[in-house]
Amino acid sequence: MPAKVVVIGSLNMDLVTRAPRLPRGGETLIGKSFATIPGGKGANQAVAAARLGAQVSMVGCVGNDAYGEQLRGALLVEGIDCQAVRVVEDSSGVALIVVDDNSQNAIVIVAGANGALTAEVLDSVDAVLQSADVIICQLEVPDATVGHALKRGRELGKIVILNPAPASHALPADWYACVDYLIPNESEAAVLSGLAVDSLETAEAAAAHLIAAGAGKVIVTLGAQGLMFANGASFEHFPAPRVKAVDTTAAGDTFVGGFAAALASGKSEVDAIRFGQVAAALSVTRSGAQPSIPTLLEVQAFKS
Known part of the structure; x- marks a missing residue:
């Protein structure tokens, strides 16, 4: 059987528009x-892990609306176990996304049904968590739920990955000891560490700060600069594969899902x-979130 990845997090319908550039305040484009x-x-990380070789279960909530049906259906098509995806009396989460001609994006999220994913819901599907090799969390569901999931993952002895996105404030101090792999981007690392992150040197400093806070790795x-990996004893820069970017939406999610699938x-x-980096590189050559995520065969066939 493939390794089992359980993703605890958000399901949103992305409403995506392309424009020459991102609008300024008060401007209509x-x-x-x-x-x-x-x-x-x-959901993006679940799809990435599934397409890249893992057996995946999703834990989350959708609304009792047309978007909810579509979101759940999209996961089922990928072979993802959705027994722990609840339908609640609310609108499904949405993300309003503008992508410019330089493939950069600006995103506004409305949580909707994602806010109904509580610690009590997690407890009701604890058997799903127990079945995992790797548990992945992000920050698009309530913080109390994330904290509960991290602690339960540690209690169960699972590999626990936290992608602290979107990060708007420092993480609770007691979360760090529950996390085996903390995976922020540069802006998230800056928020969590309180340090500017705009170079390899400052990324290393931020990573060192987060290791000191208690994160495992x-x-x-x-x-495009790749990534900085810190394990508590050393730092290593991994350059990014070279590709022509079209849309960076879900690149980070693809890396997380691919890294988790490979690790599991x-x-x-x-x-x-490196496997996650290739998957992410392929994803930015295509438009959209889930439609851009590559398959295991595509990653295996990639040549930079």
Whole structure:
């Protein structure tokens, strides 16, 4: 059987428009296109892990609306176990996304049903968590739920990954000891560490700060600059594979899902990092969130 990855997190419908550039405050731009695409950091990471070789279960909530049906259906198509995806009396989560001609994006999220994912819901599906090899969390569901999931993952002796996105404030101090791999991007690392992160040197400093806070290991993703890996004893820079970017939406989610799938399958940390990087690189060559995530065969066939 493939290694089991359990993702605890958000399911959002992405409402995506492309425009020449991102709008300034008070400005109205004429967009080029519009699409509704299944997304949400949790669901994206679940799809990535599934396409990249893992057996995946999703834990989350959707609304009793058309978006909820579509979001759950998109996961089922990928072979993802959705027994722990609850339908609640609310609207499904949405993300409003603008992508510019330089492939950069700006995103506004409305949590909706994602706010109904409580610690009590997690307790009711504890058997799903017990079945995991790797548990992944993000920050698009209530903080209390994330903290509960991290602590339960530690109690169960699972590999616990936290992608602290979106990060708007420092993490609770007692979370760090529950996390085996903390995976922020540069802006998230800056928020968590209180340090500016705009170079390899400052990424290393931020990673050191987060290790000192108690995280097991830290991977700071840096877009086209690759990533900085810290294990408490040393730091290593991994350059990014070279590709032509079209849309960076879900690149970070693809890395997290791919890294988790590879790690759960028994790959070394270094090989899992490189595997996740190739998957993320392929994802930015395509538009959209889940539609951009590559398959295991595509990653295996990649040549930079």
